[in-house]
Amino acid sequence: MSEGVSPSPGGTRPGFSVHTHNLIGGLIVTVLALLMLGYAFFVPNTVIPRFMLAALAVIGIATAVGLVPVHGPRDFYGGIVLVMLPTVALIASAELPGQRGFAFGPGTAPRLFSFVLAALGAAVAIGGVFAEGPPIEKYKIRGPSLVIIAILSFAAMIRPLGLVPATFLAFMISILGSSEMRWIESTIAGALMTLFCVLLFVYLLNLPFQLWPRFY
Amino acid sequence: MSDLLANLWLGFQVAANPFNILFCLLGALVGTLVGVLPGIGSVATIAMLLPITFGLPPVGALIMLAGIYYGAQYGGSTTSVLVNIPGEATSVITCLDGHQMARQGRAGPALSIAAIGSFFAGCVATVLVAALGQPLTSLALLFGPAEYFSLMVLGLIFAVVLAKGSVLKAVAMVLTGLLLSMVGSDLETGAGRMTFDIAELADGIGFANIAMGVFGFAEIIRNLELPPESRDILKTKITNLMPSRQDLIDSAGAIARGTALGSLVGILPGGGAVIASFAAYTFEKKIAKDPSRFGRGAIQGVAAPESANNAAAQTSFIPLLTLGIPPNAVMALMVGAMTIHGIVPGPQVMTKQPELFWGMIASMWIGNLMLVVINLPLVGVWVSLLRVPYRLLYPSIIVFCCIGIYSINNSPTDVSIAAIFGVVGYWLVKHDFEPAPLLLGFVLGPLMEENLRRAMLIARGDVTVFFTRPISAVLLSTAIILLILAGLPKIRRRRDEVFVE
Numbered sequence: 001m002s003e004g005v006s007p008s009p010g011g012t013r014p015g016f017s018v019h020t021h022n023l024i025g026g027l028i029v030t031v032l033a034l035l036m037l038g039y040a041f042f043v044p045n046t047v048i049p050r051f052m053l054a055a056l057a058v059i060g061i062a063t064a065v066g067l068v069p070v071h072g073p074r075d076f077y078g079g080i081v082l083v084m085l086p087t088v089a090l091i092a093s094a095e096l097p098g099q100r101g102f103a104f105g106p107g108t109a110p111r112l113f114s115f116v117l118a119a120l121g122a123a124v125a126i127g128g129v130f131a132e133g134p135p136i137e138k139y140k141i142r143g144p145s146l147v148i149i150a151i152l153s154f155a156a157m158i159r160p161l162g163l164v165p166a167t168f169l170a171f172m173i174s175i176l177g178s179s180e181m182r183w184i185e186s187t188i189a190g191a192l193m194t195l196f197c198v199l200l201f202v203y204l205l206n207l208p209f210q211l212w213p214r215f216y
Numbered sequence: 217m218s219d220l221l222a223n224l225w226l227g228f229q230v231a232a233n234p235f236n237i238l239f240c241l242l243g244a245l246v247g248t249l250v251g252v253l254p255g256i257g258s259v260a261t262i263a264m265l266l267p268i269t270f271g272l273p274p275v276g277a278l279i280m281l282a283g284i285y286y287g288a289q290y291g292g293s294t295t296s297v298l299v300n301i302p303g304e305a306t307s308v309i310t311c312l313d314g315h316q317m318a319r320q321g322r323a324g325p326a327l328s329i330a331a332i333g334s335f336f337a338g339c340v341a342t343v344l345v346a347a348l349g350q351p352l353t354s355l356a357l358l359f360g361p362a363e364y365f366s367l368m369v370l371g372l373i374f375a376v377v378l379a380k381g382s383v384l385k386a387v388a389m390v391l392t393g394l395l396l397s398m399v400g401s402d403l404e405t406g407a408g409r410m411t412f413d414i415a416e417l418a419d420g421i422g423f424a425n426i427a428m429g430v431f432g433f434a435e436i437i438r439n440l441e442l443p444p445e446s447r448d449i450l451k452t453k454i455t456n457l458m459p460s461r462q463d464l465i466d467s468a469g470a471i472a473r474g475t476a477l478g479s480l481v482g483i484l485p486g487g488g489a490v491i492a493s494f495a496a497y498t499f500e501k502k503i504a505k506d507p508s509r510f511g512r513g514a515i516q517g518v519a520a521p522e523s524a525n526n527a528a529a530q531t532s533f534i535p536l537l538t539l540g541i542p543p544n545a546v547m548a549l550m551v552g553a554m555t556i557h558g559i560v561p562g563p564q565v566m567t568k569q570p571e572l573f574w575g576m577i578a579s580m581w582i583g584n585l586m587l588v589v590i591n592l593p594l595v596g597v598w599v600s601l602l603r604v605p606y607r608l609l610y611p612s613i614i615v616f617c618c619i620g621i622y623s624i625n626n627s628p629t630d631v632s633i634a635a636i637f638g639v640v641g642y643w644l645v646k647h648d649f650e651p652a653p654l655l656l657g658f659v660l661g662p663l664m665e666e667n668l669r670r671a672m673l674i675a676r677g678d679v680t681v682f683f684t685r686p687i688s689a690v691l692l693s694t695a696i697i698l699l700i701l702a703g704l705p706k707i708r709r710r711r712d713e714v715f716v717e
Contacts (some may be wrong), residue, residue, distance in 0.1 A: 074646070074647045074648050075382075075385075075647070075648070077647065078385070078647035078648070078649060081643075081647075082388050082392065085392065085395070086395060089395050089398075089410055092409075092410035092411075092412060093409055093410050096402075096407060096409060097407075101677070102672065102673055102676045102677035103669070103672075103673055104668075104669040104672060104673075105405070106402035106404070106405050106407040106409055107409070108669075109398060109665045109668065109669070110395065110398045110409060110410060113391055113394050113395050113398070114395060116391055117388060117391040117392060117395060120384065120387060120388040120391060121388060123384060124382075124384055124385055124388060127384070136646060136647070137646050139646065140440070140441050143437065143440035143441060144437040144440065144441075144639070144642060147433065147436060147437050147440070147610075147614060147638070148433075148437075148635050148638060148639060150611070150614060150615075151433065151614065151618055151631060151632075151634065151635040151638065152631075152632055152635050154615065154618040154622075154631060155618075155622075155628040155629070155631035155632045155635070156628065158618075158622055158628055158631070159628055163619070166618075167615045167618075167619065170611075170614065170615050170618055171611045171612070171614075171615045172611075174610070174611040174614045174615070175607065175608075175611040177440055178440065178606075178607040178610070180605075180607050181607060185608070186608070186611075189608045189611075189612070190611070193611070193612045193615060193616075194615075197615060197616065197619055200268075201268075201619055201623060205268060205271055205623075206271070207271070207623050208626075209623075
């Protein structure tokens, strides 16, 4: 998967580009860590996650100002996120009872696995500091966000509007994500796909869908 | 032996039920239909089509899913031959010689040899699955919770070591999956865990939502980034489907060797089918009298990898059906489907639901037969499908997935969760994390936790139980040795070479 890396913007001036990336990346890490830290203060029993988040915030700042010589940014930021995730899990499972005698409580396994994952995440991140690795691929905004918006709007529309409008509109929104979209062709394709889905799911698979908006 | 025959007989009785044949046929057709589309691998195909099987009875649903799997595999090779874009990872290698053959006007023989090879491999592998099922199952029935836990650890480590990418990151993904699987009600106390008081999360994160998000949506988003590919679909009509007598003679040996290699590699967890097809191709090239023919349309270069990947695809059912351990992402999807139907995969399936177990095995053979029967005449349809441009394809897939997820529980929240996992999957790819181990961890999570808790309870909180019970100790130390081996610089380099594609 590491092949076909698109060169980062400003790839001709590697020093500069690495610097800005780390400024942005470090700041994101810091902000996320501080937000979660703020949340953790409202949850009892979260001393360890609080320390972990504080450490992450410090690491974020250090990265942003260039104190951390990140050689493999993909692994570094990937690892950081894999430390953040179990930290959230630790906060979320803080109030669950733990070990009672010989028996695991509901909170034991989540905490156990969280600590192991955090350790692995830290190892990945440390590897990212020292081992040379490819730069982070540029994130595209238009395609992915329109696809996600289409899915979310389907979720929002299916109950109030019914299957037909939700399917058609989701189709039209997601097709906007393509750079080669043509209106007439897309509308026809959208209508055909909607028809196909109605036939398949409602008539063939007999699923209880509401097709059109319900007027009370 | 007579036992085996009796069991297979039972299986064929189940599979030959007209409805089950219909499900098998439908699955193979739909699987091929989606598998043909380039850029959508077999995992994404199965994830997409999971919801339409949920309304069926369990046996029918699993038979259909198995059909979808073979169909997707076979569809992938059709794309490889005709467009030179692998429909999926297992048919990457088929592109080399298959497309060359197509260019020389021999697309028909290439496709039919692929089908015949797959069918032969499927027949052998079906018998193998049936033969190995019983002994492995009786072994697994001796296992207590400690052994089971260790076995799952070993299975996961195997899958991680034999897949591509960094082992450390893959293990981290497994743990992420385990952690995600713990969201929701606790198995024993019913306490809500990590739900953030969101009512929809009380039942846990739906398996289909994760699969669809991480594999379906993320793959589409990812494909959107690539520049519009230039597909040079063959303009010439495929006239002559049947391979000549010479073709059959040439490829017979390759098919046999590919099948043997594939069956062997497929049992191992990890990227079984992918490794199998690569290994078979390399092997054929090595023993060929004139290796320079490979890459220029040698029929052996199509026959061997196609037989191997089909054999491997089939034998990878062995660990799932006998031990309940999914060796790869596709099998993880099967576990998810089984769980939704209330079947806990594992050795008890064979003893408690013999008609399901043997019916599925028999339907594998029927599914393979159908691929040969239906797909060759339908090649024209698949070709015209390849002409649909991606800009129209991906919105169709998205709405199809949306309706599919919604139909499982009639829950709009599920659709939103899948969207979130789509973003997660996109992010994972950007940071070189493989999503397959995450799904494996997620699927095995509840079983692992349950066995861990039981083992600890029985051992009165003594952690050393995993090393004092002999079977468990052997399993765990194998896992540790594997991890150490994978970490050694020399072997790591070799491993990277294998997966360099």
